[in-house]
Amino acid sequence: MSNAPEDSRPSGGTGPQEAKADGVERVVPQRGPGPAPGSRRGPGAFMAGQSTEKALDFKGSSKRLLATMSPERPLMLFALFLTAIGVTLNVLGPKILGNATNQILAGVAGEKTKAFAGLSRAQVLSSPRLPAGVRDMLNGVDFIPGIGMDFDAIGRTLGLVALIYFCSAIVLASQGRITTSLVQRAVYRMRQDAQAKLARLPLSYFDGQPRGEILSRVTNDMDNLSQTLQQTLSQIAMSLMTIVGVLTMMFYISWELALLALVTIPLSVVLAARIGKKAQPEFVKQWGTTGRLNGHIEEQYTGHTLVKVFGRQQEAIDEFDAQNETLYQASFRAQFISGCIQPAMMFIGNLNYVFIAVVGALKVASGSLSLGDVQAFVQYSRSFTQPVTQVASMSNLLQSAVASAERVYALLDAPEQSPDEVDAPTVEQVRGQVEFENVSFRYKAETPLIQDLSLSVKPGQTVAIVGPTGAGKTTLVNLLMRFYEIDEGRITLDGVDIARMTREDLRSRTGMVLQDAWLFGGTIAENIAYGVPNASIERIVAAAQATHVDRFVRTLPEGYDTVLDDEASSVSAGERQLITIARAFLAEPAILILDEATSSVDTRTEVLIQRAMNSLREGRTSFVIAHRLSTIRDADLILVMEQGRIVEQGTHESLLESQGAYSRLYEAQFASAVAEVD
Structure with missing residues (x-):
């Protein structure tokens, strides 16, 4: 869809969603992995891995990200509480396991000191019969001379260790589930906010941004944010608590x-x-x-x-x-x-x-030091290095997540179109009287496009708009649809200023058929009924027959139930255009806008479409933008535009007789056609 002259509009295009505008030129903050000038566009932009950029304002964006997650604060606190419990249990495990080792060692020492049965531990250690090296080793062992292994005590200790590790696993699994829930809820809300924001953004925003960049913000950056927060939130909290717990136990032991x-x-x-x-x-x-x-x-x-x-x-x-x-x-x-x-x-x-x-x-x-304490310390030293390394490695992931959040916030903070009036007037029965009164508009403040344009269109008239590329033809109908807001003057529909009407009310009275035929993934019947979701199959078929869609749909194996992909590759370009015309026909709008609607069809189909358009335009005010002047000969009024101004207006015959701009366009077009034939 081209919504402005090629030489006066920024590139970028629009997506299939309805774009709205307030017409104010703004500079939208842009940053991040947008395609470089001259670079190829393709799936590589979405398969290149996680974002490696760093946030411009890490501290501020981090605070805002935490604020975004504030509705989940109770869950966050509960997750931290469970993390603390799980880490504490994990930290206690090696120490208790060391006690089991000490109990085994005490049993071995008791067996080896049977000769001292009946004496106390202190008496055994002070006995001159005990070798000095053995005395030093047994000094840290709490044994009873002559008493061997206490397997019940060892079993209870090992059972306690197993129970501790099992409880820790359950607690940390619950913590992981809660963390997943709070992260996904937060990102879910951000996706909702982004989708709602796209509906409120002006068309100028979409024109000033590469399409892939906008898609990247609402898909790649959201996914990166979700995955990274999922990985880092619980891991960092667990690692930091593990470091503190393990370090405490290490100093406690030695x-x-x-x-x-x-x-x-x-x-x-x-x-x-x-x-x-x-x-x-x-x-x-x-x-x-x-x-x-x-x-x-x-x-x-x-x-x-x-x-x-x-x-x-x-x-x-x-x-x-x-x-x-x-x-x-x-x-x-x-x-x-x-x-x-x-x-x-x-x-x-x-x-x-x-x-x-x-x-x-x-x-x-x-x-x-006892052997069990050394064993526990070795385990602690092993588990101490890992969380330290994890915390260090998480810093890049956090930078990536905050950078993605920053890009999403840039989208959410973009200036929106002006809101509709609360008590907006409406036109109960649209007749189609359209007035342009001293309208001026410019896409860029320093580049005037339309200046002091006045035009009166009577109900039911067909108005054709012609002129060279960049003359402002499409801009004129964009202003009528309020895709952009005018700078000066006003446009009225049946005497009501459209600037005071709600955009939804205005656009519900208008049907558009654009040069770029957009179809969504769905059946042919669903695509035709896009503007009238509850239309019966009889009405859909009637609209298809009136616009000559029925003739090729009947040749398809599934007929109207044929499923089209998002590129509609199963039908030709001309057939796609016919389906969009049938869509407008079914909607029965009061005002019809045709922007090069027949540019993608062959000559025979174009004749059929013109017949269908003649019946569709009956009783409706129609605006037709055309480069092929042969298609607008029967228009009630032809406007010739140059550099944003209407330089001529009249019927086909009167404009040819005047030998002005229209005559030159007509002669040049048909002279080139004759030259091509020769």
Whole structure:
């Protein structure tokens, strides 16, 4: 759909949804992964992985994101409470398991000291018959001389450990479910807000934004936000609490070993950051190359017929091979460098493990620490490095999530069209009297387009609008539909200023058939009945017969139940246009706008369409924009526009007799037609 002259409108186009406007020129904040000038568009833009950009205002956007999730605050607090319980249980597990080890060791020590049965532990340890090395080792063991394994006590301890870990799993699973619920609810509301916002945005916003950029904000950025928050919210909370809990237990068991374990943490963080910093540019290159490769594939696939016609298969293959090789190299480097983080962390963790094991063994041998405590400490040291690394790695994901949220908020904050009046007037029975009174309009403040235009159209008249590209033809009907608001003057419908009418009321009285035929995924009958959802099949068939759609629908295996995809590839371009005309016919509008409605059909079909349009226009005010002057000879009034002004108006015969702009257009068009025939 082209809603403005090609030389006066920003590019971008509109989607199938209804676009509305207030006509005010605004600068919409744009940022993020929009396509670079000259770059190919294709699925690569959506398959390039997560956003790697960082938020412009991380702090402010983070606060706003938290505010967006504020309705879920009770769930968030409950999830944090469950996280604290689950982490606490996990942290207690190794310590209690260490007690089981101590009980086993005490049983072994009791068996080995049967010769001292009847004596107390203190008497055994002070006995000169006990070797000094054994005395030091048993000094940290709480045993009873002569008493062996207490399997009941060991079983109860192991059962308690199993119960603790089971309860922790249940609690953390519940926490994960709650976190999933609150994240999805928040993103669900954001999707609703974005959809509602799109309906309130002016057409100028869609004209100033690439279509892929808008789609990316409401799809890719929403998905990235959802997935990243899902991964990071519970993981960061759990990791931070685990760090605090594990560190507390480590210092509780042995402050010397705890300090030794902390020595390697800065090294782990610095190493992970260094490797991540080197890997990130490679990932950016990988994703960029992926986008270009996918764009090339899409381009060659959609244009495969022309590629074969011009014999360019080998060049296409060569370009694919070159880009594929570039992607291979970039992917290999990115994956290899990032893959080095885990081995490096494992190496540092193993060094840490060796230090703790050696020092812990010495402490056990000296009797200053029990074997169970050393075992628990080793487990804590193992589980301490992992959450630290996770918190460091989550920072990039959080940056990505906040950046996506920022882009969505930029859409939600975009200036909206002016609201309709509360007590807006309406026209009960539309006759079709349209008046343009001293109308002026410009897309850009510094570039006037329509100036002081006045026009009177009587009810039932057919008004044809012709002129060179960029003259303002489509702009004129866009102003009538209030896709844009005029700068000066007014437009009236049956004496009522359309600026005071609600947009819905105005547009419900108007039918449009555009040059670009838009059909949605659904049956042919559903597409025809788009403007009248409750229309009976009899009315649908009648409209199809009047517009010559029925003749080709009957040839399809499923008839009116034939399902069209979003590109309607199962029917030709001319047939798509016929379906859109049938859609307008069924709606029975009071005012009809035809914007190059027959440009996609052949000459024979065009004659049929003209006959259908003649019956459709009966009793209705019609505006017809046409480049083929042969199609508007019978118009009641022909307007010739140049540079936003009406330079001539009259009937076909009178304008030809005047030998003015229309005559020159007519002669030039038919002279070129004769030249083509010759």
